[in-house]
Amino acid sequence: MQLTFDPAVEAFRAEFIEFLDTHLPDAAVASAERSSSSAHVPEWARQWQRLMFDNGWLHPGYPPEFGGRNATVVEQYVYFEELSRRRVYQTFNPQGVGIIAASLIHFGTTEQQERWAIPILRAERTAALGMSEPGAGSDLASLRTRAVLDNDHFVVNGQKVWTSGAHDADVLFTLVRTDQNAPKHQGISVLLIPTDLAGVTRRPFASACGQDDIDFNEVFFSDVRVPVGNLVGELNGGWQVANGSLGHERTLLWLSYADRLQEFIEDWRPASDVDRDAYATLVMDDWALRLMGSAELTRAARGADDPSRMSVLKLMGSEAIQAAADAAFNGSGSAGLIDPAQTGSFSPYHLESYTSSWFTRYLRSFGATIAGGTSEIQRNIIAQRALGLPRG
Numbered sequence: 001m002q003l004t005f006d007p008a009v010e011a012f013r014a015e016f017i018e019f020l021d022t023h024l025p026d027a028a029v030a031s032a033e034r035s036s037s038s039a040h041v042p043e044w045a046r047q048w049q050r051l052m053f054d055n056g057w058l059h060p061g062y063p064p065e066f067g068g069r070n071a072t073v074v075e076q077y078v079y080f081e082e083l084s085r086r087r088v089y090q091t092f093n094p095q096g097v098g099i100i101a102a103s104l105i106h107f108g109t110t111e112q113q114e115r116w117a118i119p120i121l122r123a124e125r126t127a128a129l130g131m132s133e134p135g136a137g138s139d140l141a142s143l144r145t146r147a148v149l150d151n152d153h154f155v156v157n158g159q160k161v162w163t164s165g166a167h168d169a170d171v172l173f174t175l176v177r178t179d180q181n182a183p184k185h186q187g188i189s190v191l192l193i194p195t196d197l198a199g200v201t202r203r204p205f206a207s208a209c210g211q212d213d214i215d216f217n218e219v220f221f222s223d224v225r226v227p228v229g230n231l232v233g234e235l236n237g238g239w240q241v242a243n244g245s246l247g248h249e250r251t252l253l254w255l256s257y258a259d260r261l262q263e264f265i266e267d268w269r270p271a272s273d274v275d276r277d278a279y280a281t282l283v284m285d286d287w288a289l290r291l292m293g294s295a296e297l298t299r300a301a302r303g304a305d306d307p308s309r310m311s312v313l314k315l316m317g318s319e320a321i322q323a324a325a326d327a328a329f330n331g332s333g334s335a336g337l338i339d340p341a342q343t344g345s346f347s348p349y350h351l352e353s354y355t356s357s358w359f360t361r362y363l364r365s366f367g368a369t370i371a372g373g374t375s376e377i378q379r380n381i382i383a384q385r386a387l388g389l390p391r392g
Helices: 007-023 027-032 043-054 073-085 094-107 110-121 238-250 253-267 273-301 307-337 351-355 358-368 375-386
Strands: 127-130 146-150 153-161 171-177 188-194 200-207 210-227
Touching: 007 073, 027 043, 073 253, 073 273, 094 110, 094 127, 094 171, 094 238, 146 171, 153 171, 153 188, 171 238, 188 210, 188 238, 253 273, 253 307, 253 358, 273 307, 307 358, 307 375
Parallel strands: 127 171
Antiparallel strands: 146 153, 153 210, 171 188, 200 210
């Protein structure tokens, strides 16, 4: 399946390809200094991110002053398509660039944009999302971290968990409860909390992928004093900011799933008839996801995108990844435990490549059905908004 685009989009693609061919960092340099978390950006990657920012290629959909060129959604599609073909990360701080900076562009003040958004986009600072809590994961509105206004500061107390990259981040984009008496969706605000403030404690912990996979954190706030100028959006208007933040994450999320399926297709060599059957299913899932995603891309280009349709793509893509990783791991035998970095089948520009044995990919695949909204949440959205079913 091959999408075709008008001459202007193909000219956009050609310009980006020329930029990549001319400026992509040396692979040996990238291999020597690897990223260790989603908020750890090696020096070579910081320089590369700044170069993309300065040339309008960091996030083409952003305005020029924020490292973009006001690209259309179709132009953004071909941009990510070209990065995927080379297995190149857009940034090693994806939440900072793709969610937090986007939120500050849309909801932040000019001072917040200059102090936080632009430095994050230029890789001078890194950021992490402080959303989930021990009792508030998918049900984000149940969060309990409190922020009490005290003159010109908020005093923050509480805990976050699963905060990716917090131990390497300079600032946390944090959802807090600022009105205990308001309905739970209406009493939430967003604060930018620098991680060097007194009372902020970050405790990184290993994932199921092994002791070397350190990205998740517990974060504790103990009487942390945060200036009122760090409030993003309106007081008690954090739910709208949060929805906007996750909206930035979901717009072309289906494409990242399709790209991962394509990587599986390229990397897996099925040996048995059973494995070849599973491999065929993987190929069909990839084609189906791209076909459905392309239809949504066309709707989005006309301004007629539908969030419930995006939920269908998110659900399909994330569960296809999990099924494919399961089949590939089980079909690879003991070879599935070997890190491809030891065999040369990896990209130095891609964080996932460093620990991407089939066993690790299988473990990581469960995150696909959680991040960006769990499969259960997506099914509820589809049932209620797409199918018109009543709440159970």
